[in-house]
Amino acid sequence: MKAGADSPDMKGISGDINLERIDAESLVIRLTGNWTQAAKIKPVEHVLAELAVLTPFARIVLQAADLKQWDSRLPTYLLAILDYCQAKRIQIDLSGLPDGVQGLLKLARAVPERAGDRRSAQQTPALAKIGKMVLSGLADTKALVIFIGETVQAGISLMRGKARFRSVDLFLCIQEAGPGALAIVTLISLLVGLILAFVGAVQLAMFGAQIFIADLVGLGTVREMGALMTAVIMSGRTGAAYAAQLGTMNVNSEIDALKTMGISPMEFLVLPRMLALILMLPLLCIYADFMGILGGAIVTTTAFDVSLTQYFNQLRKAVDLTDISIGLFKSLVFAVLIATAGCMRGMQCGRSASAVGDAATAAVVNSIVYIVVADSIITLICNRLGI
Amino acid sequence: MNKPHITVKDLTMAYGDFVIQRDLNFTINRGDVFVIMGGSGCGKSTLLKHLIGLQQPARGDVIYDRQNFWRSSDAERIRILRRIGVLYQSGALFSSLTLAENIALPLGEFTDFSRAEIADIVSYKLALVGLAGFEDYYPSEISGGMQKRAGLARAMALDPEILFFDEPSAGLDPVSARLLDDLIINLSDALGTTIVVVTHELASIFAIGTNAVFLDPETKTMLATDSPKRLLAESKDSKIIQFLTRGEGNVETTR
Incomplete structure (x- = not known):
């Protein structure tokens, strides 16, 4: 039996x-x-x-x-x-x-079910779902405001020379966010320059105006694509990494450990990451501008019968310092946005393996949305101001 | 020795509307080895979080000596936090730092020791928890039990007045768990460190506990606070007796 x-x-x-x-x-x-x-x-x-x-x-x-x-x-x-x-x-x-x-x-049957322990699996009605979505949206906004406030506080203590973080961490972050990203930025911005040149050249060649490819590529890259492409690359590369790093530290109680040591995680973990990105993204942006222009040069000189000298002469006439500054300003704004989205999602991460994945995803999605919205706003303002 | 070190007054803990425990009142005296015990899910770890400043109480106060922790300014709170050390359940070592760097971190941040002095302290603390020679290992390269002991070394780095332990013996073999108990008793005897332990390990509770609080998940409040041995001898509450005797006590069981 x-x-x-x-x-x-x-x-x-x-x-x-x-x-x-x-x-x-x-x-x-x-x-x-x-x-x-x-x-x-x-x-x-x-x-x-x-x-x-x-x-x-x-x-x-x-x-x-x-x-x-x-x-x-x-x-x-x-x-x-x-x-x-x-x-x-x-x-x-x-x-x-x-x-x-x-x-x-x-x-x-020894331990009877406690009343109220079971979660009901019944469907929530549509209205309740909408309500929940609105509430979670509000909570999200509140969290964002709190995070920004804390970041500003940490920034202030940095300026007063009181912020505590290890300079080694800052250098590691800079290494990771700067030189570490050169290869991918080279590839993408060179190719974007090529594409811009090709797309424009086909149209301009119909009027025999191939020389204006330099204007198109130069202005397009310096004002727009250089900053935008590096920002998108860095949000996928570094923003997601920040979210995952901080999220894992959260899962492992490392952030709690810092807090109970009396060390502010905002200063110790978030500041070096933000600083690294804010310092590196404009540099990467200049580099991407250069690469994009180079890409345009390759197309125009090889396929459209414009000499290198002509191309660069035309470029010098088309692009001035204002254009470059606008691009740099944008990349600075993007750096803040990417670092904020990445660090915030990481710090708010839940305590499970899937939460870390969600945090990384949310960091990338948020930063790309922020980037595009901010880019539109800045472009609109520049347009209105006539610069 | 009966000077109160931490006083908990009318503490209610909640996540949103969901109350975990209400109306907790107890005192942890200087030099105590204080055990927070209770069945799983009763809010032991949550209570610990309230004591070490990770979660704000829904109501009530946590008072260190005479300072009300949750009503102090941020700067004062950090000053209090520097007097405590916490050993987390998983060790919570910084995974990007070596063991030596982990232990050196609070020393470098809060003391004026030179590098050489810090290195000496680090070696001493590691030796104290049986990890001599492991300075340059990363947390991921050592076992869970070793991570825990390294976490203890870090918690002890600044010679805190109060040490908190979250489930110290969970995941340790019986011999290591026993060694950890001995270490706790030593710390309390030699340095007069106040120790707060969250545990449900009966052997530990009786071996080290000089005072305790018993939390009950059903009534959502504490049932008693006293030394574990006295609780076992004198308590009339069937839940406490059942807990302290693994359900084999003389009180009628529900089964």
Whole structure:
């Protein structure tokens, strides 16, 4: 009668359950055969339906004289019948079951469910969902404001020379956010320069105005694409990394440990990362501008019959310091936005592995949205001011 | 020795509307080894978070000596925090720093020791927890038990007045757990450090605890505060007796 006793033929193993009324009061449930998870057994709903048909009765006696193998299939099945009996106030006699099964059933019901512990799986109505979304949006905004406030505080203590962080950390962050990103920035900005030149050149060549490719590539890259492309690259590269680093530190209570040491995590962790990005992104932006212009030069000189001297002469006429400054200013703003989104998501990260992934995703999505919105606003303002 | 070090007054802890524990009142005396105990999910770790400034109480006060922790200014709060050390359940070592750098961090931040002096202190603290020679290992390169001991070395770096332990023996083998208990008793005896331990390890509770508070998840409040041995001998509360005897006590059980 023990689990794993004599093994029957493994094909078509099955267990059976029979209901039989023995007198006006009582019902016998007979369990026979194999009750393993591989066995074929009729669904418990059918048995419950049969029980409902056979009512009224006051007592159920379980018998298992011919029961062969069993595993957790049997207690699970019986618990459903037990619950049914409890709901209908029917007595149930378990003494005919093997001791092991009785023990497991007792154990499963030893600690009753605490009222209110179960989470209801029912669907929330649409209105409630909208409400929740609005509330979480408000909470998000509040968190953002708090984070910005804390960052400003940390920045102030930095300016007063009181901020505590290790200069090693700052150098590591700079290394990571600056030189470490050169390769990808080179590739992307060179290719964007090429593409800009090609797209423009085809149109301009129709008027025989290939020389103006220099204007298009120069202004497009310096004012817009250089800053934008580096910002997008860095939000995916560094912003996500910040969120994941800080998020993991949160999961591992490292941020709690800093707080209880009396060290502000905003100063110790967020400041070096912000500073690194704010210092490095404008530099990367200048480098990307240069690469983009180079890309344009390659296309115009090789495919459109303009000499290198002509290209650079035209470029010098088209692009002035204001354009470059606007691009640099943008990249400075983008740096703040990327670092804020990355660090904030990391610091607010929940305490699970999936939360770290969510934080990294949210950091990238947020920073790209911030970047594009800020870019539009700045471009609009420049347009209105006529610069 | 019966000078109160930490006093908890009418403390109610909650996450939003969800109350964890209400109306907690107890005192941790100087030199105590104070045990916060109770079944799982009763809010032991949450209480610890309130004591070490990680979570603000919904109501009530935590008073260090005579200073009300949650009503002090940020600067004062940081001053209080510098007097405490915390050993987190997972060790919470900074994973980007070596063990030596981890322990040296608070020393470098808050003291005027030279590099050489700090290195000596670091070696001494590591030796104290049985990790001599592991200075240049990263936390990910050592076992969980070793991480925990290194976390303890970091918590002790500044010779804090109060040491907090969150489940110190969880994840340790019985011998290491015993060694940790011995270390705790030593710290308390030799340095007079006040020690607050969150645990449900019965052997530890009786071996080290000189005072305790028992939290109950069902009534959502504390049932008693006294030394564990006296609680076992004198308490009439069936839940406490059951807890302290692994449910094998003479009080009738619910099963």
